[in-house]
Amino acid sequence: MLGSKRKRVTRACDRCHKLGNKCSPSETPPLCQPCIDYGQKCTYDRPQGRRGAPPKNAPLQPAPSSIRASIISERIATTNIDLDTTLQLAEVYRMTVYPVYCFFHWPTFINHVKARRQDNDRSFQASVMAVCAVAAARLRDGACNELLKVWSPPSSQSDSSGITDIPIISNVHGLRSAALSSISSRAPGSGPEFDDLRATALLTILGIQNGDFDQLQIMLGQYHGMSAQLAFHDESQWPEGLEEWEVQERRCLYWSIYTLDVFASSVWGGMVRHRSCQSFVSYPDHRLDDAVSLSPTLAGELDTVNWIQGWNTVTDLYRAMEEIMDAAAYQNQRAAPHKPPDLPSPFGRPPLSVIESWPVIRDRYDALPSVFKETKPLTGIFVDNVYSFQAANLSVTLQAVRMAIACCQPMSMADRCQIAGELLDILANIPTAYMQLISAPFLHQLSAVGSLLGSVVQGPLTISTYLHIRQILLSFANLLACLETPFIPGGGISERLLKHIARIDLFMQATVDNRKPDHHIFRGESPTVSYACRARTNTAPRPNSQINGPKSPKISVVSHAEKPVDESSHELPFDSSLISNPISQPAFEAIGQTSYNDTVFTLPDDLISYWPLDADQQTIFDSFFVPHNSFT
Numbered sequence: 001m002l003g004s005k006r007k008r009v010t011r012a013c014d015r016c017h018k019l020g021n022k023c024s025p026s027e028t029p030p031l032c033q034p035c036i037d038y039g040q041k042c043t044y045d046r047p048q049g050r051r052g053a054p055p056k057n058a059p060l061q062p063a064p065s066s067i068r069a070s071i072i073s074e075r076i077a078t079t080n081i082d083l084d085t086t087l088q089l090a091e092v093y094r095m096t097v098y099p100v101y102c103f104f105h106w107p108t109f110i111n112h113v114k115a116r117r118q119d120n121d122r123s124f125q126a127s128v129m130a131v132c133a134v135a136a137a138r139l140r141d142g143a144c145n146e147l148l149k150v151w152s153p154p155s156s157q158s159d160s161s162g163i164t165d166i167p168i169i170s171n172v173h174g175l176r177s178a179a180l181s182s183i184s185s186r187a188p189g190s191g192p193e194f195d196d197l198r199a200t201a202l203l204t205i206l207g208i209q210n211g212d213f214d215q216l217q218i219m220l221g222q223y224h225g226m227s228a229q230l231a232f233h234d235e236s237q238w239p240e241g242l243e244e245w246e247v248q249e250r251r252c253l254y255w256s257i258y259t260l261d262v263f264a265s266s267v268w269g270g271m272v273r274h275r276s277c278q279s280f281v282s283y284p285d286h287r288l289d290d291a292v293s294l295s296p297t298l299a300g301e302l303d304t305v306n307w308i309q310g311w312n313t314v315t316d317l318y319r320a321m322e323e324i325m326d327a328a329a330y331q332n333q334r335a336a337p338h339k340p341p342d343l344p345s346p347f348g349r350p351p352l353s354v355i356e357s358w359p360v361i362r363d364r365y366d367a368l369p370s371v372f373k374e375t376k377p378l379t380g381i382f383v384d385n386v387y388s389f390q391a392a393n394l395s396v397t398l399q400a401v402r403m404a405i406a407c408c409q410p411m412s413m414a415d416r417c418q419i420a421g422e423l424l425d426i427l428a429n430i431p432t433a434y435m436q437l438i439s440a441p442f443l444h445q446l447s448a449v450g451s452l453l454g455s456v457v458q459g460p461l462t463i464s465t466y467l468h469i470r471q472i473l474l475s476f477a478n479l480l481a482c483l484e485t486p487f488i489p490g491g492g493i494s495e496r497l498l499k500h501i502a503r504i505d506l507f508m509q510a511t512v513d514n515r516k517p518d519h520h521i522f523r524g525e526s527p528t529v530s531y532a533c534r535a536r537t538n539t540a541p542r543p544n545s546q547i548n549g550p551k552s553p554k555i556s557v558v559s560h561a562e563k564p565v566d567e568s569s570h571e572l573p574f575d576s577s578l579i580s581n582p583i584s585q586p587a588f589e590a591i592g593q594t595s596y597n598d599t600v601f602t603l604p605d606d607l608i609s610y611w612p613l614d615a616d617q618q619t620i621f622d623s624f625f626v627p628h629n630s631f632t
Contacts, residue, residue: 014043081168086113086128088153088163092135095151095382096144096437099389101205101260102252102311103127103198105245105288123195126182130202132168133175137209138439140169146433151380176206192226194250200226201257209440213268220264223257224273234280248288254281259318266321266400267444276319283312307383310372310390313364317397320361324404331408358405365398378433385434392434396442399423413459417472424475432482443483443493446476460600466508473501504607511601 012023013032026033035042090113094106112118118125138144144164153163168175180203183196200223207216231237232254238247258274265272286306333339373395375388403419427435435442461469480494 011044014046015040017046081132083114083116085166085168086118086132088166089132089135089168090128091153092139092144092163093131095147095385096138096439097134097205099307099311099386100393100438100441101201101256102284102288102308103201103249103256105249108245121195122182122185123193123199126179126199127195127202129175129179129182130199130206133172133179134202134206134209136166136169136175137172137206138437139164139166140172141209141439143436143439146378146436147380150378172206172210176203179203191229194230197223197226197230197232198253201253201260204257204260205441208264208444211440216264216268217270220257220261220273232281233274233278235282236280244287248284251281251284252288254279255283255312255315259315262318262322262325263441266325266404272322272325274322276322283315284308305369305371307386307390310368310387310394313368313372314390314393314397316364317361317394317401320357321397321401321404324357324401324408328404328408358402361398361401361405365394368394375430375434377431378437388431388434389437392430392438395426395430396423399426413465413469417468420472420476424472424479427479435483443480446480446483460602462600463508463512466504470501470504473497477501500607504603507603507607 012021013035015021015035016023016032021034024033026036030044031042034040087110090110098104098106112124113128118128148163179199183192183199186192186196200219204216204219204223207213207219227233232250235247235251238250242250258276258279261274262272264270286308288308289306371387372391375391375395376384378388379385399419399422403423406415406419477494477497480497484494
């Protein structure tokens with residue numbers, strides 16, 4: 001009896017549709033097999049077209065009253081959260097988000113919340129709801145687990161673990177909707193207020209935390225629109241009669257979103273909409289937190305040092321990053337196929353002096369007080385922690401700037417490995433608790449760093465160089481594993497990275513066993529040809545029979561996350577039974593001591609066209625520095 005005819009997949013998922021891939025069904029519908037193999041979201045959110053003649057015009061049907069009532073009741077419930085919960089979430093924000101995004105003069109803000117200003121002030125209510133949404137998202141994602149071991153919110157009536165049981169934490173979407181509703185409910189014809197601008201900035205941060213990068217760009221766009229209405233880029237245009245603390249928090253908001261704008265552009269691509277040269281806003285100073293007393297453990301050391309000094313230096317680094325990105329984009333535009341005509345030579349941009357820029361930036365960092373170069377263990381005291389926050393942020397941002405500078409010129413494989421290795425050494429000295437508190441933004445920045453590591457394996461390799469790169473990749477994956485939680489959207493990067501290392505190991509072992517065609521192997525000299533790297537948005541890797549062949553790999557792998565899949569299926573791009581833990585040392589490591597180690601080869605297209613980052617993430621190295629990412 002003949003088997004039943006295989007049912008045709010009538011509609012591809014969003015990811016397969018975007019990449020032009022074959023959307024193969026899986027054993028766990030509605031997920032498709034390619035999305036399962038690559039650990040990506042499998043969604044069907046795009047509008048679905050209809051065949052045949054369009055339907056006749058029909059009046060739009062209003063939403064059922066039950067749905068409208070549900071939406072309204074959800075908004076009322078989230079807007080009217082009790083004061084104690086609001087204060088707890090506000091304190092969580094201060095301990096986890098405020099050291100990086102210090103949008104408030106905190107003593108004044110918390111006093112206004114206690115006085116219930118949010119009950120009568122629409123725009124202030126938007127800011128409060130947005131603060132609660134960001135804090136609830138951090139709690140939801142497990143970013144505060146280590147903090148709650150040493151700290152309890154002052155307004156809590158029980159032990160600190162009780163804060164994770166607040167029901168509103170599971171309704172981050174409701175808090176966000178309440179903030180958006182407050183922003184949009186201003187009187188017709190009236191312009192935005194400062195708190196509308198601040199709430200929009202907070203919802204931009206929430207977009208990063210939720211892994212909703214479309215929402216990130218939408219909220220960032222709304223922020224820029226409001227900023228233009230308020231002439232926020234020019235301090236002389238601000239309202240007259242502002243108190244000193246009001247001036248300071250406006251300065252903090254402006255430069256915070258400037259750094260976020262550059263950060264988003266460097267990690268996900270796109271234009272930097274803030275321009276440092278068009279910013280007429282001073283840096284904030286110590287008066288932002290004039291009511292905060294120093295901790296007894298730091299008072300003697302910090303009599304003349306305020307944490308905002310380190311915060312301002314981070315802003316300096318992002319301003320340098322903007323200049324580097326501009327210079328790289330200008331160089332790339334000259335070779336781009338689609339560009340505007342060149343202006344006359346007097347208007348040409350002078351090239352960035354790569355050799356001279358790094359020593360200047362490094363000297364700026366070296367001149368900082370020692371308190372900004374050491375991250376101390378996490379405590380329950382804000383003033384103790386805020387300096388370590390700045391130290392951690394400075395270290396990572398400094399290395400990001402260094403990589404951007406290095407990518408403006410051709411880099412050897414050794415240079416790339418050295419930069420990545422030094423970054424890992426620096427991160428090893430930062431307590432994991434701080435990186436967890438920064439949460440999703442830190443993971444995305446590390447993922448951008450991972451793209452530099454990914455570009456390393458695209459060049460010619462020997463066994464010894466691959467083993468060196470492999471060790472760095474494993475260290476990087478282990479670091480990510482310490483920071484990821486199951487709740488952070490887009491998580492699982494470390495597991496996907498380790499799976500991919502195992503796939504490369506299989507190719508290496510096949511090469512050593514002489515199971516690859518001769519044109520894949522080059523002995524004694526660099527190859528004159530190599531596999532072309534398919535664009536990430538072109539097509540998915542195709543099956544490689546040399547990798548998924550019948551011979552069992554010499555790598556010990558155990559799956560804890562998914563069932564092994566039949567390797568005989570031609571629709572599996574890789575052996576999906578490979579898993580990250582544990583991954584053994586490769587059998588070909590011993591080859592490094594033999595003459596075979598001189599073999600030079602390149603990885604096949606199906607291994608270099610996929611890299612275990614978010615498929616929609618376009619990194620700083622892809623966006624601005626591709627023409628210079630060649631090996632010397």
